[in-house]
Amino acid sequence: MSVTTDSATPAVSITNGAVEIGGRPVLRGIDLSVEVGDFLALMGANGSGKSTLVRALVGLRPLSVGEVRMFGTPLDDFAEWPRIGFVPQRATAASGVPASVWEVVAAGRLTRRRLLRPLSRADRAAIEEALEVVGLAHRRRDAVSHLSGGQQQRVLIARALAGQPDLFFLDEPTAGVDLPNQQALAGALAALKARKATVVLVAHELGPLAPLVDRAVVMRDGRLAYDGPPLRDHEAHEPWFGEPHTHHHHHARSVHHDHAPQVTSPLDPPNGSHR
Amino acid sequence: MSPAELFALPFMQRALIAALFTGIAAPAVGTFLVQRRLALMGDGIGHVAVTGVAIGLMTGASPIWAAVLVAVAGSVLIEIIRERGQTNGDVALALLFYGGLAGGIFITGLAGQSAAKLNTFLFGSLTTLSVDDVIVTMVLAAAVIVLCLGLAPQLFAVAQDQEFAQVAGLRVRYYNVLVAVLAAVSVTVAMRTVGLLLVSALMVVPVATAQQVTRSFRTTIGAAMVLGCVASVGGLVVAAVASTNDINAQTGPTIVLLALAGYVVAWPVGVWLRHRARLRAPFPSGGTTEHETAPEHAHQHGPGCGHLAVPHDDHVDYVHDGHRHAEHAGHYDEH
Ligand SMILES: Nc1ncnc2c1ncn2[C@@H]1O[C@H](COP(=O)(O)OP(=O)(O)OP(=O)(O)O)[C@@H](O)[C@H]1O
Ligand SMILES: [Mg+2]
Numbered sequence: 001m002s003v004t005t006d007s008a009t010p011a012v013s014i015t016n017g018a019v020e021i022g023g024r025p026v027l028r029g030i031d032l033s034v035e036v037g038d039f040l041a042l043m044g045a046n047g048s049g050k051s052t053l054v055r056a057l058v059g060l061r062p063l064s065v066g067e068v069r070m071f072g073t074p075l076d077d078f079a080e081w082p083r084i085g086f087v088p089q090r091a092t093a094a095s096g097v098p099a100s101v102w103e104v105v106a107a108g109r110l111t112r113r114r115l116l117r118p119l120s121r122a123d124r125a126a127i128e129e130a131l132e133v134v135g136l137a138h139r140r141r142d143a144v145s146h147l148s149g150g151q152q153q154r155v156l157i158a159r160a161l162a163g164q165p166d167l168f169f170l171d172e173p174t175a176g177v178d179l180p181n182q183q184a185l186a187g188a189l190a191a192l193k194a195r196k197a198t199v200v201l202v203a204h205e206l207g208p209l210a211p212l213v214d215r216a217v218v219m220r221d222g223r224l225a226y227d228g229p230p231l232r233d234h235e236a237h238e239p240w241f242g243e244p245h246t247h248h249h250h251h252a253r254s255v256h257h258d259h260a261p262q263v264t265s266p267l268d269p270p271n272g273s274h275r
Numbered sequence: 276m277s278p279a280e281l282f283a284l285p286f287m288q289r290a291l292i293a294a295l296f297t298g299i300a301a302p303a304v305g306t307f308l309v310q311r312r313l314a315l316m317g318d319g320i321g322h323v324a325v326t327g328v329a330i331g332l333m334t335g336a337s338p339i340w341a342a343v344l345v346a347v348a349g350s351v352l353i354e355i356i357r358e359r360g361q362t363n364g365d366v367a368l369a370l371l372f373y374g375g376l377a378g379g380i381f382i383t384g385l386a387g388q389s390a391a392k393l394n395t396f397l398f399g400s401l402t403t404l405s406v407d408d409v410i411v412t413m414v415l416a417a418a419v420i421v422l423c424l425g426l427a428p429q430l431f432a433v434a435q436d437q438e439f440a441q442v443a444g445l446r447v448r449y450y451n452v453l454v455a456v457l458a459a460v461s462v463t464v465a466m467r468t469v470g471l472l473l474v475s476a477l478m479v480v481p482v483a484t485a486q487q488v489t490r491s492f493r494t495t496i497g498a499a500m501v502l503g504c505v506a507s508v509g510g511l512v513v514a515a516v517a518s519t520n521d522i523n524a525q526t527g528p529t530i531v532l533l534a535l536a537g538y539v540v541a542w543p544v545g546v547w548l549r550h551r552a553r554l555r556a557p558f559p560s561g562g563t564t565e566h567e568t569a570p571e572h573a574h575q576h577g578p579g580c581g582h583l584a585v586p587h588d589d590h591v592d593y594v595h596d597g598h599r600h601a602e603h604a605g606h607y608d609e610h
Contacts (some may be wrong), residue, residue, distance in 0.1 A: 058442045081444025097310040100491035107432040111443040143490040
């Protein structure tokens with residue numbers, strides 16, 4: 001399907017998207033379209049819905065309203081999953097049975113492997129390269145559960161890199177990763193960007209990734225509060241992002257609690273912005 | 276009767292073949308269950324399968340096939356409950372377990388079958404297998420082994436990180452159901468070997484043993500299959516040899532106890548290996564900017580001096596009374 005690489009079609013788009021978790025609206029009225037080759041930073045406070053949006057985009061959270069399209073194809077019909085890379089927001093890469101670093105990273109090649117076929121030379125080369133990028137090549141035989149938290153995060157990044165995706169979703173990939181390794185990741189993402197890959201990055205602090213960002217989107221309370229040129233880290237948290245640019249029908253008394261703690265009833269959270 | 280004569284008997288050879296196949300198949304599935312932290316799933320399916328056996332006994336159908344069907348249905352149900360897991364999945368599973376066991380005993384009673392008949396399924400009866408039983412066991416076990424190993428990369432990815440696997444385009448639900456069905460099949464295959472109540476042991480204990488000394492998934496599943504095979508064939512041999520000496524050792528429990536003995540042996544070995552690996556891991560480079568000389572040091576460190584030698588950048592540190600010493604221009608530095 002070469003038509004889908006047409007530069008006019010966005011890499012991923014969501015129109016009028018809403019997500020409910022357990023009946024509670026978590027995302028509302030999301031319209032976002034990411035062009036091919038864009039490097040988008042998704043920012044916002046804890047609980048503002050960044051992970052939920054990313055999970056909705058990759059199909060892990062069903063939309064209650066709206067539609068997601070990947071390379072122009074509705075998500076339900078989308079079949080080119082090898083083009084998608086995903087780094088989940090997670091503290092650990094370990095499971096109930098020991099797994100070596102190499103094995104976890106090799107799972108990233110699965111998208112490109114056929115059933116019952118051994119790894120090809122290209123697969124192995126991609127796995128090696130991904131391990132080199134995150135600086136864990138010398139730990140490849142070690143069990144992931146024996147690595148530190150930041151190292152496990154790097155394993156998850158390598159797993160996604162190994163799939164050589166065109167569209168890359170990273171949910172706080174640099175949380176807990178030290179500066180030299182953030183710089184290494186920035187190098188890898190710059191290389192992806194150079195070959196026209198699209199990146200959607202969730203981050204609280206961009207750090208060394210900041211120069212790569214073309215566009216910033218800030219979420220607040222399950223809505224998009226800002227969409228425009230890159231911001232510096234602290235700007236995403238300015239209270240004025242809460243102010244609606246257009247008028248607001250409901251919420252006549254639109255009070256923003258985020259930076260001015262108010263005690264209401266402990267059982268009655270003022271807004272849905274904590275987990 | 277001497278052991279040699281005993282192993283020449285056809286029923287004994289059938290038992291050996293069945294033990295071999297179940298010993299390999301059960302840990303293969305068990306590894307994926309343990310990886311998902313569902314170690315007790317085999318137990319649950321085993322309990323559900325009791326109802327299947329009872330239905331088979333009541334209707335005169337083959338208890339094995341009835342058990343396979345009911346266990347597969349039960350395992351798919353467990354998988355659905357798990358997937359929908361909004362409510363307390365743990366409790367839902369428990370209900371299913373007890374329902375399965377109680378239902379089985381109840382139906383056996385209704386059918387007027389003696390509990391002894393059911394007992395052969397609850398605790399295993401390797402030595403009463405017919406030729407047909409052995410063929411069914413071999414076919415089912417071989418299918419389980421082939422699927423587990425052939426689809427290992429996919430099953431590994433799904434069990435390791437279900438969400439990543441889904442974004443990678445794998446049909447996660449099919450693989451989940453497949454694991455559940457494979458577990459159900461190996462439970463029913465193993466029920467003649469170790470019995471439904473102990474079936475989970477053969478699926479889980481070899482995996483737990485293997486994990487003590489392994490660092491990768493591939494070696495874990497391989498070692499678990501070898502250990503399971505050794506335990507089940509070994510347990511059968513031990514029980515058979517004991518019986519020639521007029522000791523009434525039941526095969527099922529002997530197999531499980533042997534598997535557990537393996538765990539007991541592996542545990543300290545694992546502790547020691549992990550300890551050693553931690554000690555010998557090279558110290559991270561850098562970090563010793565200050566030049567701190569060790570106090571008066573009469574001992575000359577060197578290869579084989581008895582102190583632990585650990586690589587550190589371009590030299591070797593010796594670990595000594597909680598210090599790290601490196602030789603430097605005729606004296607020792609603290610690192
Ligand atoms: N599994 C869940 N069950 C119930 N509510 C959830 C679940 N996951 C997220 N939520 C809710 O959805 C909202 C958005 O959560 P989300 O994880 O998307 O936030 P986030 O912006 O990624 O935050 P963080 O910066 O902490 O990662 C939160 O209010 C949270 O309570
Ligand atoms: Mg998040």
